[in-house]
Amino acid sequence: xRSFLQRLSATLRPGKSERRLNEEFEExxxxxxxxxxxxxxxxxxxxxxxxxxxxSVELAxxxxxxxxxxxxxxxxxxxxxxALRQCRKNPGxxxxxxxxxxxxxxxxxxxxxxxxxxxxxxxxxxxxxxLVVLKNADKPLRLRYRQLNVLNQNASExxxxxxxxxxxxxxxFGDHPExxxxxxxxxxxxxxxxxxPERGRLLSQRDLDDAExxxxxxxxxxxxxxxxxxxxDVIGRTVLLNTxxxxxxxxxxxxxxxxxxxxxxxxxxxxxxxxxxxxAFVGIPxxxxxxxxxxFSAVARLKPETTRAGAAAQLTRLNxxxxxxTKLDSRSADIQLADGSAGxxxxxxxxxxxxxxxxxxxxxxxxxxxxxxxxAPLAYIGxxx
Amino acid sequence: xSGGKSDVLQGTxxxxxxxxxxxxxxxxxxxxxxxxxQVSGNILQLNQGTLYPALLxxxxxxxxxxxxxxxxxxxxxxxxxxxxxxKKQLREETADWERFSGVIQRVLAATE
Numbered sequence: 001x002r003s004f005l006q007r008l009s010a011t012l013r014p015g016k017s018e019r020r021l022n023e024e025f026e027e028x029x030x031x032x033x034x035x036x037x038x039x040x041x042x043x044x045x046x047x048x049x050x051x052x053x054x055x056s057v058e059l060a061x062x063x064x065x066x067x068x069x070x071x072x073x074x075x076x077x078x079x080x081x082x083a084l085r086q087c088r089k090n091p092g093x094x095x096x097x098x099x100x101x102x103x104x105x106x107x108x109x110x111x112x113x114x115x116x117x118x119x120x121x122x123x124x125x126x127x128x129x130x131l132v133v134l135k136n137a138d139k140p141l142r143l144r145y146r147q148l149n150v151l152n153q154n155a156s157e158x159x160x161x162x163x164x165x166x167x168x169x170x171x172x173f174g175d176h177p178e179x180x181x182x183x184x185x186x187x188x189x190x191x192x193x194x195x196x197p198e199r200g201r202l203l204s205q206r207d208l209d210d211a212e213x214x215x216x217x218x219x220x221x222x223x224x225x226x227x228x229x230x231x232x233d234v235i236g237r238t239v240l241l242n243t244x245x246x247x248x249x250x251x252x253x254x255x256x257x258x259x260x261x262x263x264x265x266x267x268x269x270x271x272x273x274x275x276x277x278x279x280a281f282v283g284i285p286x287x288x289x290x291x292x293x294x295x296f297s298a299v300a301r302l303k304p305e306t307t308r309a310g311a312a313a314q315l316t317r318l319n320x321x322x323x324x325x326t327k328l329d330s331r332s333a334d335i336q337l338a339d340g341s342a343g344x345x346x347x348x349x350x351x352x353x354x355x356x357x358x359x360x361x362x363x364x365x366x367x368x369x370x371x372x373x374x375x376a377p378l379a380y381i382g383x384x385x
Numbered sequence: 386x387s388g389g390k391s392d393v394l395q396g397t398x399x400x401x402x403x404x405x406x407x408x409x410x411x412x413x414x415x416x417x418x419x420x421x422x423q424v425s426g427n428i429l430q431l432n433q434g435t436l437y438p439a440l441l442x443x444x445x446x447x448x449x450x451x452x453x454x455x456x457x458x459x460x461x462x463x464x465x466x467x468x469x470x471x472k473k474q475l476r477e478e479t480a481d482w483e484r485f486s487g488v489i490q491r492v493l494a495a496t497e
Contacts, residue, residue, distance in 0.1 A: 003445035003446060003447075006444075006445050007445065020463065021437070023461065023463075024414055024437060024462070024463050025434075025437070027413070027414075027415065027456065027460055027461070027462045027463075028414055028415045028418070028433065030460065031415040031456070031458070031460075032415070032433075034458060053433055054432075054433045054434050055432040055433060055434040055435070056434065057434060059434065060432075060434025060435060060437060060438070061434075063434075063435065063437075063438040064437050064438045064441060066438070067438040067441045067442050067445070068441055
């Protein structure tokens, strides 16, 4: 502690310890030289001998300073001063950097708050305000497939209850596979979100029930345009998803990219094809994952005249009844409903201009040019006639 | 070890300095360096510049204290003296050293 305080004070005011250091070293060298003189050396030889005995003066000084002060703090201070000096020396570059930072951060912030309010805060679906996310103790609830269906069939306060599980799927394009962001969805998915098809038709409960023998999928408008060049005959084509072939039955309406704004999805696959994607979990003999695996995030649409509290109470009641009937733990049967107009989750980022600027600096190595105070030539070479 | 001289063993410089100050009383850096040279019969090759960081470290630990004074040749010099904590430290380090060198001697005797 004592040592820490001493070093701190020496770091803040290096002058004192520096004077002491110089004085002590000087005295030591003089004393050494004096002894050498006594042994008969000339003054300049004596000083030389003294330096030999003492060792490198600068090295010793550096070691002394390392012990006396916090060099890291000092070096950071030096770096800062160097940065400021560089800024002053290159006013053009500084102005450009400051301006681009200011514009970048400013414009980004302004645009982001606009986009956030208008676009990102709300799913591009009809009457998004009626959407709610199912939660328990403030955490998004994960439900079983069968559970979702039972709740959906009995919840008279709701205008649809969907379940979705996000995952990346391998899609074959020609002979090379590509990861595509997908959602495994229940039959109520498109009905709940009230999404219309751009082409073909969207998934229904029937597709979910027939999925085993008749695998189908739906693609997003963006995916249709970018990967299929908007081909009119895309409906009915087959695609290989995780090596299984699926038939494309429809394209979702323009602008729709799934239930999570932060994770746009391009493929919608029937949840009942889960075994293609999680074989280790699901493909176990005599294991009915539809009643066991709680996997699906849930979003519901309230009926226009329903309150959130009323719907939550009904869902909790139904959920408890379901859990009791299946002899499952019903302690956490409570269901709360949170605003679902923005979909399943949200987050933000603002770091881009700072990163750009850092790249700008990195590509501009520091160059220091020594500028002699009097620009006098070191020597004249030539003859005088 | 060549030439019969050896560098000061890492970690023993503290002990040597503390012992020197105990023997001589308040002394300046040059005096400490000269004394170490004399006592060791010039076998310990102390790079005199390295003495000062060590003195500073000991001072920061509170084992020695220092103040300005006047040297024999009427010049301003910094004098170092043992503190109470320094005396205690010296006793502990001396005991440690004796134990350590005793062990080494026993080991060497056993192998011969």
